[in-house]
Structure formats: C-alpha cells, structure tokens
Amino acid sequence: MNKIIVRGGQSLSGRVKIHGAKNAVLPIIAASILGSEGDSVIYEAPPLDDVMVINSVLESLGIEVEYKNETLRINARNIRTCEASYELVRKMRASFLVMGPLLTRMGHARISLPGGCAIGTRPIDQHLKGFEAMGAEIELGQGYIEARVTGRLKGAKIYLDVASVGATENIMMAATLAEGTTTIENAAKEPEIVDLANYLNAMGAKVRGAGTGMIRIDGVEGLRGAVHTVIPDRIEAGTYMIAAAITKSDLYIEGAIADHLRPVISKLQEMGVHIDEDENGLRVYVDKPLRAVDVKTLPYPGFPTDMQSQMMALLLTADGTAIVTETVFENRYMHVEQFANMNAQIKVDGRSAVISGGNRLHGAKVCATDLRAGAALILAALVAEGVTEITGVHHIDRGYVDITHKLRLLGADIQCISREAVHMEEEQEQEAMQLFNVSPIMV
Numbered sequence: 001m002n003k004i005i006v007r008g009g010q011s012l013s014g015r016v017k018i019h020g021a022k023n024a025v026l027p028i029i030a031a032s033i034l035g036s037e038g039d040s041v042i043y044e045a046p047p048l049d050d051v052m053v054i055n056s057v058l059e060s061l062g063i064e065v066e067y068k069n070e071t072l073r074i075n076a077r078n079i080r081t082c083e084a085s086y087e088l089v090r091k092m093r094a095s096f097l098v099m100g101p102l103l104t105r106m107g108h109a110r111i112s113l114p115g116g117c118a119i120g121t122r123p124i125d126q127h128l129k130g131f132e133a134m135g136a137e138i139e140l141g142q143g144y145i146e147a148r149v150t151g152r153l154k155g156a157k158i159y160l161d162v163a164s165v166g167a168t169e170n171i172m173m174a175a176t177l178a179e180g181t182t183t184i185e186n187a188a189k190e191p192e193i194v195d196l197a198n199y200l201n202a203m204g205a206k207v208r209g210a211g212t213g214m215i216r217i218d219g220v221e222g223l224r225g226a227v228h229t230v231i232p233d234r235i236e237a238g239t240y241m242i243a244a245a246i247t248k249s250d251l252y253i254e255g256a257i258a259d260h261l262r263p264v265i266s267k268l269q270e271m272g273v274h275i276d277e278d279e280n281g282l283r284v285y286v287d288k289p290l291r292a293v294d295v296k297t298l299p300y301p302g303f304p305t306d307m308q309s310q311m312m313a314l315l316l317t318a319d320g321t322a323i324v325t326e327t328v329f330e331n332r333y334m335h336v337e338q339f340a341n342m343n344a345q346i347k348v349d350g351r352s353a354v355i356s357g358g359n360r361l362h363g364a365k366v367c368a369t370d371l372r373a374g375a376a377l378i379l380a381a382l383v384a385e386g387v388t389e390i391t392g393v394h395h396i397d398r399g400y401v402d403i404t405h406k407l408r409l410l411g412a413d414i415q416c417i418s419r420e421a422v423h424m425e426e427e428q429e430q431e432a433m434q435l436f437n438v439s440p441i442m443v
C-alpha cells in the first residue's frame, strides 16, 4: 500500500492549476454511450483512477476509448453487450451512470448493484423510480439490476424525493432518447449537471433548465459524438483554498470558478480569509488568526458535503468552537476518529460535530477512510507538529491528480512512498527487530 508522509509546519506560496472535475467527467463519459455516430472528444479529462475505471466500463461494453494528454476520444457506434460487471462497478459507484444511457439507446441494461460505501448507504431508488416512470421494467437479482423496455422509453413527469445528483444525471441521460417530453422536478442543481446538459445538447439533445430545480428534456431520435471541455473541479479548488487558509499562506488557485464556489468562499471569508476573484482564478491569503464558524452541508448551492472534512480540518486550527452539520450523507464523519489521533477535539452527536478549535495538532499514523477524508488528513498534516503518515492513499487517488506533487511545488514537505518502498521499509524494520531480538543472545 502506498503511503503519504507529511512533515508539518511549512508555509506555502505560488500557483496551483486545477484539473477537470471528476464529478463532471464521469457522467459525461457515461453519456458518450448515447452517441450512435461520430467520435466524442472530451478535453480536460483528469488522469484519475475513477476516470480509468469508467473508461474500462465503456470498453467492456465494446466501446472504443482512447485517452491521451487529458483528452478522451470515444466512439460508441458499436455496443457489444449491455452488461456492466460486478468487477468494474464495485470499484466505483458512479459506474451505475451507464444504466440510463444503455437503457435508452439499447432498450436493455444489466448493471451490478453499486451497493453502499463508507460515507452512507447511498440507495439508487430515485434512479429506478425515474426509469420505471418512463416505462422500463426493473428486476433485481443475483446482485444485478436489470432494466428493459420494448421500443423507446416514454417521456414522463418525475419528482425526485431527494435532489440526487446521480439520479438527476441518469434520468436526464435516459430522457434524451425517450419519446416525448420528460420533466425532472426537485432536480439537483450542481454545476456538474449543467456541464453534462451542455455536453448532451452538443450531442444533439434538447435539455433545458439544468442548474434549476426543474429540468425539461424533449426526446430526440438519435445523438452523435460531440466536442466538449470539462469544467474545473470545484472540490479540488476548494481543497487548495483550504490548504492556503490552514497554512496561513498566499496561493493563487488557477482555473477555479468563483461562481461554483460561493458557499465555500463565503464561509472562508466569514472566518477571516481574504479571497480575490478574477476571470482566471482565485487568490487566497490569510494575514490574521481565523475565527470559528458553523457549517451545514446541503445540496448545491449549499455548502458541499465533499468539502465538509477539509473544512473541519481548517476549523480545528481556528479560534473558538464550531458546529458542523452533515445533512447529505448519514455516515460522513469517519475522519473524526483519524483527526483524534492527531490531538483534535471533536464530539459527534448524530449529524452534528462540535469542533474545539485552537488545539495544537500532532503528526500521527492515520488512514484515509474515503476520498475527502484523505484530503482533509493531508490538510491537517500540513500544520501538525512532526510527521504524519497517511495510508489508504488509493482513496485519495480517486479524486486528486498528483496532490503530493502539486503541494510539494507550493512548498509543502510531502511525499508519496510507493507500495514497493513501503514494503522494503517494512522488511527493513522487521530485519532490524530480528537483529535486536537476537543480539542479546549473541552477547
């Protein structure tokens, strides 16, 4: 297993470039299944593990995928099978986003159940409710979900019980080739949904209202490949904004779109962080102690759940007590136990966590239990006294391109040690212990 080693206490400076958004590119790659003619060319596709997984899912369906220099070329003219296997879907929940496109284009899809994961149970009932409303028959068995429709899906009026990002995307994609008009009420409004809608429209779809709570899709008979550039990752940008704030540094976050980051900008400003916006990015700097603020996660445009753990790391270093309330996922506090190993004082009570700021954080051996928890541990480690060793790095690699390299260029003392080097280190430790054990006998 790879390990990240951080020696805290360095100040950061300089510019960091933000990659394309993971949560935008994944549905966009899934949507490429809809193009029955021509190539899709997708720019700014970040080199992330999750992107490799969804590419493999498409290839397993018989679709041609070529990935070079952060550009994807996808040709989905021929689809060999409508089944996405457990081996691929288990690696990443977002693989389930191929269900809508396959079902609407091929009339059939059989996808492994994505199951729950660390941050919550994450059901898919709203996705299925949408497909059923459009006339699909759904069957569950042997760990798979199978959806079928004879002829085309039919446009329908769908009200989502929760404003689910994935369900909005899956239903929106399915509706593009349905007969008639579909409306999604209480739709999620995230910028990644707007990016997907823009891509679908470039493919020839008729999607209106993305980014509002009501999306209307007029079905068309066919879609073709399109050229698209993925939006910058607002969560990666937010993570580097907190890196600047927590280390009391001055960073320029190149490519960050301020309008996608309003709730994060506003909370950081409330704490006393300075943020200057321009058309190319954001300058983030701190020149005084930061104040504690309360934070509640909510669907967009509320404070993103994907920034909750990073914000908690920052609050640990602020003056005063803060309350963080997580309303999106029911189990997204696993970083709390890891922070506790670093001398953090946090009390969790149901959905709320009370954070006592101002305690000196200590380096420790900790584990990234999920993607954003891992990012938050890196942030805390940047200001902790001594050395922090972070395992579970594969979670971090799902969503951050070269995070150790980017932070090192900004001045952090951070390195990633490969699985092989960790293994050698462990062997050396064992050898040393054996030597230590036998030496008294030899004397």
Ligand SMILES: CC(=O)N[C@H]1[C@@H](OP(=O)(O)OP(=O)(O)OC[C@H]2O[C@@H](n3ccc(=O)[nH]c3=O)[C@H](O)[C@@H]2O)O[C@H](CO)[C@@H](O)[C@@H]1O
Binding pocket: 022, 023, 024, 026, 093, 094, 120, 121, 122, 123, 124, 125, 126, 127, 128, 162, 163, 164, 165, 166, 167, 188, 299, 305, 306, 328, 329, 330
């Ligand atoms: C690849 C991707 O884009 N992932 C993001 C997406 O995940 P994802 O699309 O999985 O998240 P959802 O918006 O669907 O989930 C939000 C809430 O709705 C619930 N729910 C969802 C679907 C459903 O059918 N029934 C149901 O009850 C979930 O359990 C959760 O409590 O949005 C989340 C919320 O912003 C982010 O944290 C993830 O980073």
Ligand SMILES: C=C(OP(=O)(O)O)C(=O)O
Binding pocket: 023, 093, 094, 119, 306, 371, 372, 399
């Ligand atoms: C929870 C996340 O992603 P996913 O939905 O892919 O698990 C995330 O990006 O923080």
